[in-house]
Each structure stands twice: as C-alpha cells, then as structure tokens.
Amino acid sequence: DAGVIQSPRHEVTEMGQEVTLRCKPISGHDYLFWYRQTMMRGLELLIYFNNNVPIDDSGMPEDRFSAKMPNASFSTLKIQPSEPRDSAVYFCASSLRGARARGYEQYFGPGTRLTVT
Amino acid sequence: QQQVKQSPQSLIVQKGGISIINCAYENTAFDYFPWYQQFPGKGPALLIAIRPDVSEKKEGRFTISFNKSAKQFSLHIMDSQPGDSATYFCAATLSGGYQKVTFGTGTKLQVIP
DSSP: OOOOEEEOSEEEEOTTOOEEEEEEOOTTOOEEEEEEEETTTEEEEEEEEETTEEEEOTTOOSTTEEEEEEETTEEEEEESSOOGGGOEEEEEEEEOTTOGGGTSOOEEOOOEEEEEO | OOOEEEEOSEEEEETTSOEEEEEEEOOTTEEEEEEEEEOTTSOOEEEEEEOTTOSEEEETTEEEEEETTTTEEEEEESSOOGGGOEEEEEEEEESSSOOOEEEOOOEEEEEEO
C-alpha cells in the first residue's frame, strides 16, 4: 500500500482565498483524522470520521473550516476564507478499528504545508 | 481531563547516551499509551506503545516505563544515535474502541556525535 496520500504537499495562498486540502486514506481503514501542527500549539486534532461519518469535530477552530468524506477513499479539508493564522502543517491520518492490539495505530500522511500571506 | 503533559520541550544528548522523555496524564480512563516519532518533513509514526497493566516495555533500544499510581510514563532511548534525532510525542487513548488519540506537546531530540 502507498500509505496515506495527501495533496498538495505545499500550498501558498493569499488571505481571503479558499483552500482545499485532500487526503486518500489507506485502503480498508475505517477511521480518518485531520490534524493541524504548529510550533505554538503542537499537534491538534481537528475532526475525525468513522465509516465516512464525522464523529467529533470539536477541534475545528471556526466555521471557516469544513471537512467532508464523500467516500471511503477520499476526504477534503476546506478553509474559506483563509487567514494568515491558518498557516500550519495539516496532516491526515487513518486507522483500522480492529487494530486495538496496536493501540489503534494511526498512519499519518506526509502533510500539507499551508502558508497564507 | 484530556491533557497529556510532556517534558522536556527539547533535549540534546551525546551519541551513546540515554535520552529520557517524560509524560503525565490525568484521565484514568486512558488505557493505551503510544509514542510517536516524527522526522522533519514527515508525519508522525508509531514507535512503541504500552498498556497500563505492565510497568515496562522494551523494543530494541527503546523502552517505555509506566507508573500507573503516579499517572506517569517515560520513553528511554538507550545508546542514542544521530539517526534518533526527531520529535517524539507521547499520547494516550481512551478505552471502549474510542479512536481519539490525545497527543503530548512533543520533545525535539537532537543527538550530537
């Protein structure tokens, strides 16, 4: 398996523009997570899905952020409008419910580095 | 309380030395404690994990020590190597199939030759 795939790897945009980040989880995994990583706040969970259904979105910072998972192999995180404080690395991760023996190990993608100017 | 507190924030160790990273938690419902390793430009990856019913787990040069009564756990890296230079995150998960992982703030380890 190719692992979790994220695109784009880097995104530079101007304040006010819409940004869409994409994620393809590992085939067969039934959980998908979106994280944001910054120096100040560390690794923050934004939202996670189980079987394409959003379970917990309490970490989504504002209404400007939205996430969808239209099918088991694709998810998007959208920021509209974007602001400079949204600059961060955004990670997507997936896991398998049956993998309790490994503590529900999460497999992270390479991340998308977002810069909003 | 969902927090996991991690220290130190950064650590410099000489090659061959022992690296020690500490974490503490409040929620006694946590039932699994993984450590993730992150290299620059990469996503975190699971390194080693422990359940609260054991006090120690060792995998190669990496050992987790767990103190349930104190609600603390630590990662020891023996014979630290420059290739171990990375950011390490402790974490904790809740029981009952709940998949949410609470991460610590991370420790940036630098192993110097």
